[in-house]
Amino acid sequence: MITQTTENMTSPDQVMDRIVTELGAGLGVVMTALGVRCGLWRALAGAGPLTTAEVAARTGLIEPYVREWLRAQAAAGYLVHHGGLSGADTFSLPQAVEVAMLQAPGGAIVDACAHMFASMGRGFADFEKAFRTGTGFGWHQRDPEYWAGTDAFTRINLSQDLLAAAIGELDGVPGALAAGGHVADIGCGYGAPTRMIAAAFPAAAVTGFDYHDRSVAAARAAAGDGRGGVRFEVAAATDFPGAGYALVTFVDSLHDLGDPVGALTHARDALAPGGAVLLVEPPGGDDVVDNLNPAGRMFYSVSTLVCTPNALSQADPATAAPLGTLAGVRRLREVATAAGFRTVRRLAVEAPMNLLLELRP
Ligand SMILES: C[S@@+](CC[C@H](N)C(=O)[O-])C[C@H]1O[C@@H](n2cnc3c(N)ncnc32)[C@H](O)[C@@H]1O
Structure with a gap:
């Protein structure tokens, strides 16, 4: 290390x-x-x-x-x-x-990040204001270059095989999806992970939800509007519609939320009996010292400039407790437990830039 x-x-x-x-x-x-x-x-x-x-x-x-x-x-x-x-x-x-x-994917990752960094540079004055006032800076306040750069990064960093392997570890869930079970993907952005799940489990009914209407529009366009068993709807993580989901996923989104406990509580309530939540988060260690390395530097910087400002934009600055991008398993377990989950299990499937967790009520 x-x-x-x-x-x-x-x-x-x-x-x-x-x-x-x-x-x-x-x-x-x-x-x-x-x-x-x-x-x-x-x-x-x-x-x-x-x-x-x-x-x-x-x-x-x-x-x-x-x-x-x-x-x-x-x-x-x-x-x-x-x-x-x-x-x-x-x-x-x-x-x-x-x-x-x-x-x-070295060159492609740098290219995706160059889009995000260019967008961050344009937001400099807003970040400074957010630092001083604590008001935050929401995902919707960024620009298409940032949203598309994130989507490009996701498509490089995640794969259908990885998500299929992770879901394959969730006892009972693959069978439920093969039988037409429903999936909610929360904070879906431009929808790449949502589409990967739909492609891996073609019989499932998969819906991506995001509070950001322009991301949902881009996700719909990329999916060809309802084809391939996948849909996209505008909804916040704490009140997305539906119930009886065999699977609720948060792919690189939980740490962006102003109310992660509220979102997980809502997800738990929306699960079918035997259903599970899949969390995909950046690979944070439990202690700060575990993350004091080049990758930690990158993720803490993204946390400072993107994820934490988004979370603060959705919470009362006086009481907000944003997770930060590198929350780590211990902190994620606390949040999940506060939301009523009794089982929090790190999955065996590993990826260099992802931490994958199963949550069960
Ligand atoms: C880092 S992006 C991840 C997008 C997508 N899951 C991916 O992996 O490409 C985080 C997403 O969370 C969404 N988001 C932020 N706050 C949200 C909220 N309160 N409810 C629903 N979505 C939210 C943002 O709009 C953004 O699309």
């Missing part, structure tokens, strides 16, 4: 070095995403050393832009720089970088 490190920051000069690294890394998200969108990584893959003119020719891009991009990526360590005589430089893509960027 990568743990917190302050050992390289014992002098102001070392801290300044770190700050310069950070500035380059922040811009690196944009640069790497540009490489994805413009086909630069693809053009370098398996090609061996190429000059800037050759990369420009392969991509149809403008050479001065390509040249500066290649140099920046070589400085980042993603490319190997060969030569050094001005004008004769060549650049090559190491195999490990090629695999991570183009075969594993």
Whole structure:
């Protein structure tokens, strides 16, 4: 496990070095995403050393832009720089970088995050106000680039196989779904997980609910309006309609809610006998110290800028108790217990960026 490190920051000069690294890394998200969108990584893959003119020719891009991009990526360590005589430089893509960027989802994840970060940057003034007033900043106050970026991230980070395996572990639920049981997916966003569940259990009646009408409209459009046994409705987590659900899911949404106990209580009341709740949450450790690593830094930052502001926008700032994005199993168990669930079980199925829990009344 990568743990917190302050050992390289014992002098102001070392801290300044770190700050310069950070500035380059922040811009690196944009640069790497540009490489994805413009086909630069693809053009370098398996090609061996190429000059800037050759990369420009392969991509149809403008050479001065390509040249500066290649140099920046070589400085980042993603490319190997060969030569050094001005004008004769060549650049090559190491195999490990090629695999991570183009075969594993590295490049696509950075691209999805670049959309979200661009949107966050536009909200800077609003975040500052929210920090000062505690009023929060709701999901609906963001912009389509953020919502679509989240959807892209979800489609990379989750799979139908993962959700099917998780549901497969919920005793009695797969059988109920095969017999036409109902599923409610709460905080469905653009609906990718909802559609994955519907595809994995074609006999089930699956409905995605979200308080945000524009996300629901996008989910409906992506699903082709009611085809494939999946529907989408506008409803908040604490009052979504229906009863007798074989399964209620919260995919990356519980920690966004202003009233997670109220939402889980409502979900419990909506379950059929033998039904279960599936929680999919980011992979937080129980103690803060467990999360003081690069992944924890990313999730705590998203928590600060997105999830906690949304939760605060739905609660009285004086009494709100937002979960935070990395709540961890212990805290999630407390919340579920407060909502009347007696069984909280971590599922055997694992995914690097997800924690999966079964809740039973
Ligand atoms: C991080 S996104 C996850 C979306 C989707 N489940 C996915 O995995 O792509 C959180 C979602 O929760 C929704 N949400 C926030 N507060 C809500 C509430 N009180 N009731 C219902 N949905 C809510 C947001 O609109 C957003 O679509």
